Amino acid sequence: MKRDFYTTPKSTPLMRLLWSASGGDRFILERATYSDQIKYMCLGGIIVATGLMAALAGGYAFYTIFEPRGSAIESQFSWSTTIISILFGCFWGLMIFNLDRFIVSSTGKGDGTEAITWAEFKGAIPRLVLGAIIALTISKPVEIRMFKTEIDVELHNAQMEKQKEYLGSIEKIYAERIENEKNKINKWENEIQDKEKRYVELENLLADEMGGERGVAGYGPEAKKLEEQLKRLDGEIKLVKEKNAPFIKESYENLKKFETQKQKDIESAEVVSAGLDGLLERIKLAHHIAGFWISLFITLLFMAIEMTPIFFKLMLVKSPYDFLKENVEEIMKAEQGIHIEYNYHKDKEGQERDLVTHLHKEKLLVEKKSLQKVQEELTEYAISKYREEMKKKIDANPEQFIKVQENQNGISNES
Numbered sequence: 132m133k134r135d136f137y138t139t140p141k142s143t144p145l146m147r148l149l150w151s152a153s154g155g156d157r158f159i160l161e162r163a164t165y166s167d168q169i170k171y172m173c174l175g176g177i178i179v180a181t182g183l184m185a186a187l188a189g190g191y192a193f194y195t196i197f198e199p200r201g202s203a204i205e206s207q208f209s210w211s212t213t214i215i216s217i218l219f220g221c222f223w224g225l226m227i228f229n230l231d232r233f234i235v236s237s238t239g240k241g242d243g244t245e246a247i248t249w250a251e252f253k254g255a256i257p258r259l260v261l262g263a264i265i266a267l268t269i270s271k272p273v274e275i276r277m278f279k280t281e282i283d284v285e286l287h288n289a290q291m292e293k294q295k296e297y298l299g300s301i302e303k304i305y306a307e308r309i310e311n312e313k314n315k316i317n318k319w320e321n322e323i324q325d326k327e328k329r330y331v332e333l334e335n336l337l338a339d340e341m342g343g344e345r346g347v348a349g350y351g352p353e354a355k356k357l358e359e360q361l362k363r364l365d366g367e368i369k370l371v372k373e374k375n376a377p378f379i380k381e382s383y384e385n386l387k388k389f390e391t392q393k394q395k396d397i398e399s400a401e402v403v404s405a406g407l408d409g410l411l412e413r414i415k416l417a418h419h420i421a422g423f424w425i426s427l428f429i430t431l432l433f434m435a436i437e438m439t440p441i442f443f444k445l446m447l448v449k450s451p452y453d454f455l456k457e458n459v460e461e462i463m464k465a466e467q468g469i470h471i472e473y474n475y476h477k478d479k480e481g482q483e484r485d486l487v488t489h490l491h492k493e494k495l496l497v498e499k500k501s502l503q504k505v506q507e508e509l510t511e512y513a514i515s516k517y518r519e520e521m522k523k524k525i526d527a528n529p530e531q532f533i534k535v536q537e538n539q540n541g542i543s544n545e546s
Contacts, residue, residue: 137164139161139162139163139164139165139168140165140168142157142160142161142168146168146172148175148179149171149172149173149174149175149176149179150168150171150172150175151175152175152176152178152179152228152232153171153172153174153175153178153232153235153236153440154232154235154236155171155174155175155452156456156459158459159452159455159456159459160452162455163450163451163452163455164450164451164452166450167450167451167452170447170450170452171452174235174440174443174444177436177439177440177443178228178231178232178235178440179228180436181227181228181231181265181269181436181437182224182225182227182228182231183224184269184273184433184436185223185224185226185227185228185265185268185269186220186221186223186224186225186227187220187224187272187273188223188268188269188270188271188272188273189219189220189222189223189224189227189268189272190216190217190219190220190221190223191216191220191272191273191276192271192272192410193215193216193219193220193223194212194213194216195272195275195409195410195413196409196410197212197215197216198212227265227268227269230261230265231262231265231437231440234258234261234262234440234441235440235441235444237258238255238258238440238441238444238445245446245448246446247442247445247446251445252445255441255445258441259438259441262434262437262438262441263434263437263438265437266430266433266434266436266437266438267430267433267434269433269437270429270430270432270433270434271414271417271430273429273433274414274417274421274426274429274430275410275413275414275416275417277417277429278416278417278420278421281416281420282413282416282417282420285416285419285420286412286413286416289412298397301393301396301397305389305390305392305393305396308385308389309386309389309390312382312385312386312389313382313386315378315382316379316382316383319375319378319379319382320375320379322371322375323368323371323372323375326364326367326368326371327368329364330361330364330365330368333357333360333361333364334361336357467491468489468490468491468492468494469487469488469489469490470487470488470489470490471485471486471487471488472485472486472488473485
């Protein structure tokens with residue numbers, strides 16, 4: 132706007148975009164001072180920057196959660212996960228941008244001085260809490276990206292330890308199972324071998340008896356006794372083999388099955404250890420690598436960026452923009468017939484309240500009430516005129532009126 136003493140600089144598309152982000156009124160800012168324009172431009176720039184950082188942090192966090200699992204050193208790239216992460220990042224950034232815009236635009240300037248009083252700070256606490264939460268959601272993904280190289284090394288070592296631990300548990304589990312099956316096989320085979328060993332001993336005794344090693348050579352009573360024992364033991368051996376053979380076969384099949392399953396579990400050890408690569412694990416490692424103070428510094432940095440617009444609004448001194456805005460608001464209230472008497476009365480808690488009067492509503496109510504009153508008066512007047520007219524008819528011809536009444540009574544009696 133051109134004036135004799137001052138000309139307001141013309142706004143650019145970028146300025147108007149940042150004004151909109153800060154919740155500033157373009158119509159008023161184009162008529163205010165350059166200082167006001169820069170203030171709200173910088174305020175909008177912080178909000179836009181916060182939204183962009185939130186988009187990057189949200190997209191990276193989403194990709195970290197859903198990326199293909201594998202070695203932390205040899206990370207795999209996925210186009211599908213990348214595209215979805217970009218879409219989520221855009222959505223997250225727009226949501227944080229809109230939330231920040233609402234928080235800043237709904238934050239007043241307090242008493243219009245640079246000092247932030249306790250009452251102003253207390254009123255801003257809910258917005259500050261929301262800002263702190265948003266800052267945390269942005270700072271943690273950025274933090275794990277800053278220390279990605281160190282985190283990958285630590286995470287790879289942790290994966291190797293996890294894989295080693297998993298392989299050790301596999302060996303222990305299957306060693307017990309395999310040893311148990313081998314003990315069963317040895318038990319059943321030893322039972323057969325004991326009888327076969329006894330059979331060989333009896334054969335040797337019979338040979339010695341027949342050869343005369345134990346006395347008179349030839350087939351005598353002792354040889355016959357030994358032969359009967361051999362026949363009986365041979366039958367027992369056949370029965371034991373028939374009985375133990377299915378168990379031995381089953382145990383050998385179990386051994387093969389255990390070996391196959393063991394090999395599968397060993398092959399899946401890498402997949403199991405890769406599951407250690409998650410967002411929570413990376414955040415823990417980031418805190419461990421960076422240390423408490425560096426991690427706190429990064430978090431406070433983003434909290435400062437997020438909360439600066441709120442404190443900025445509270446510290447703003449009233450400028451021509453604010454007075455112009457108040458003037459426009461009062462004009463709009465006057466045009467719409469809204470009258471406010473500030474600090475008109477106190478409520479039960481002693482809080483001063485304003486009296487808001489809607490003049491258009493009051494005018495309409497007065498009109499409606501007056502119209503209703505006139506309608507009532509006209510109705511009474513019409514009834515009184517009708518009464519007078521009927522009286523004139525009765526005075527002129529009372530018999531006709533009585534006849535009509537009699538006819539009506541007769542009809543009523545007949546019914």
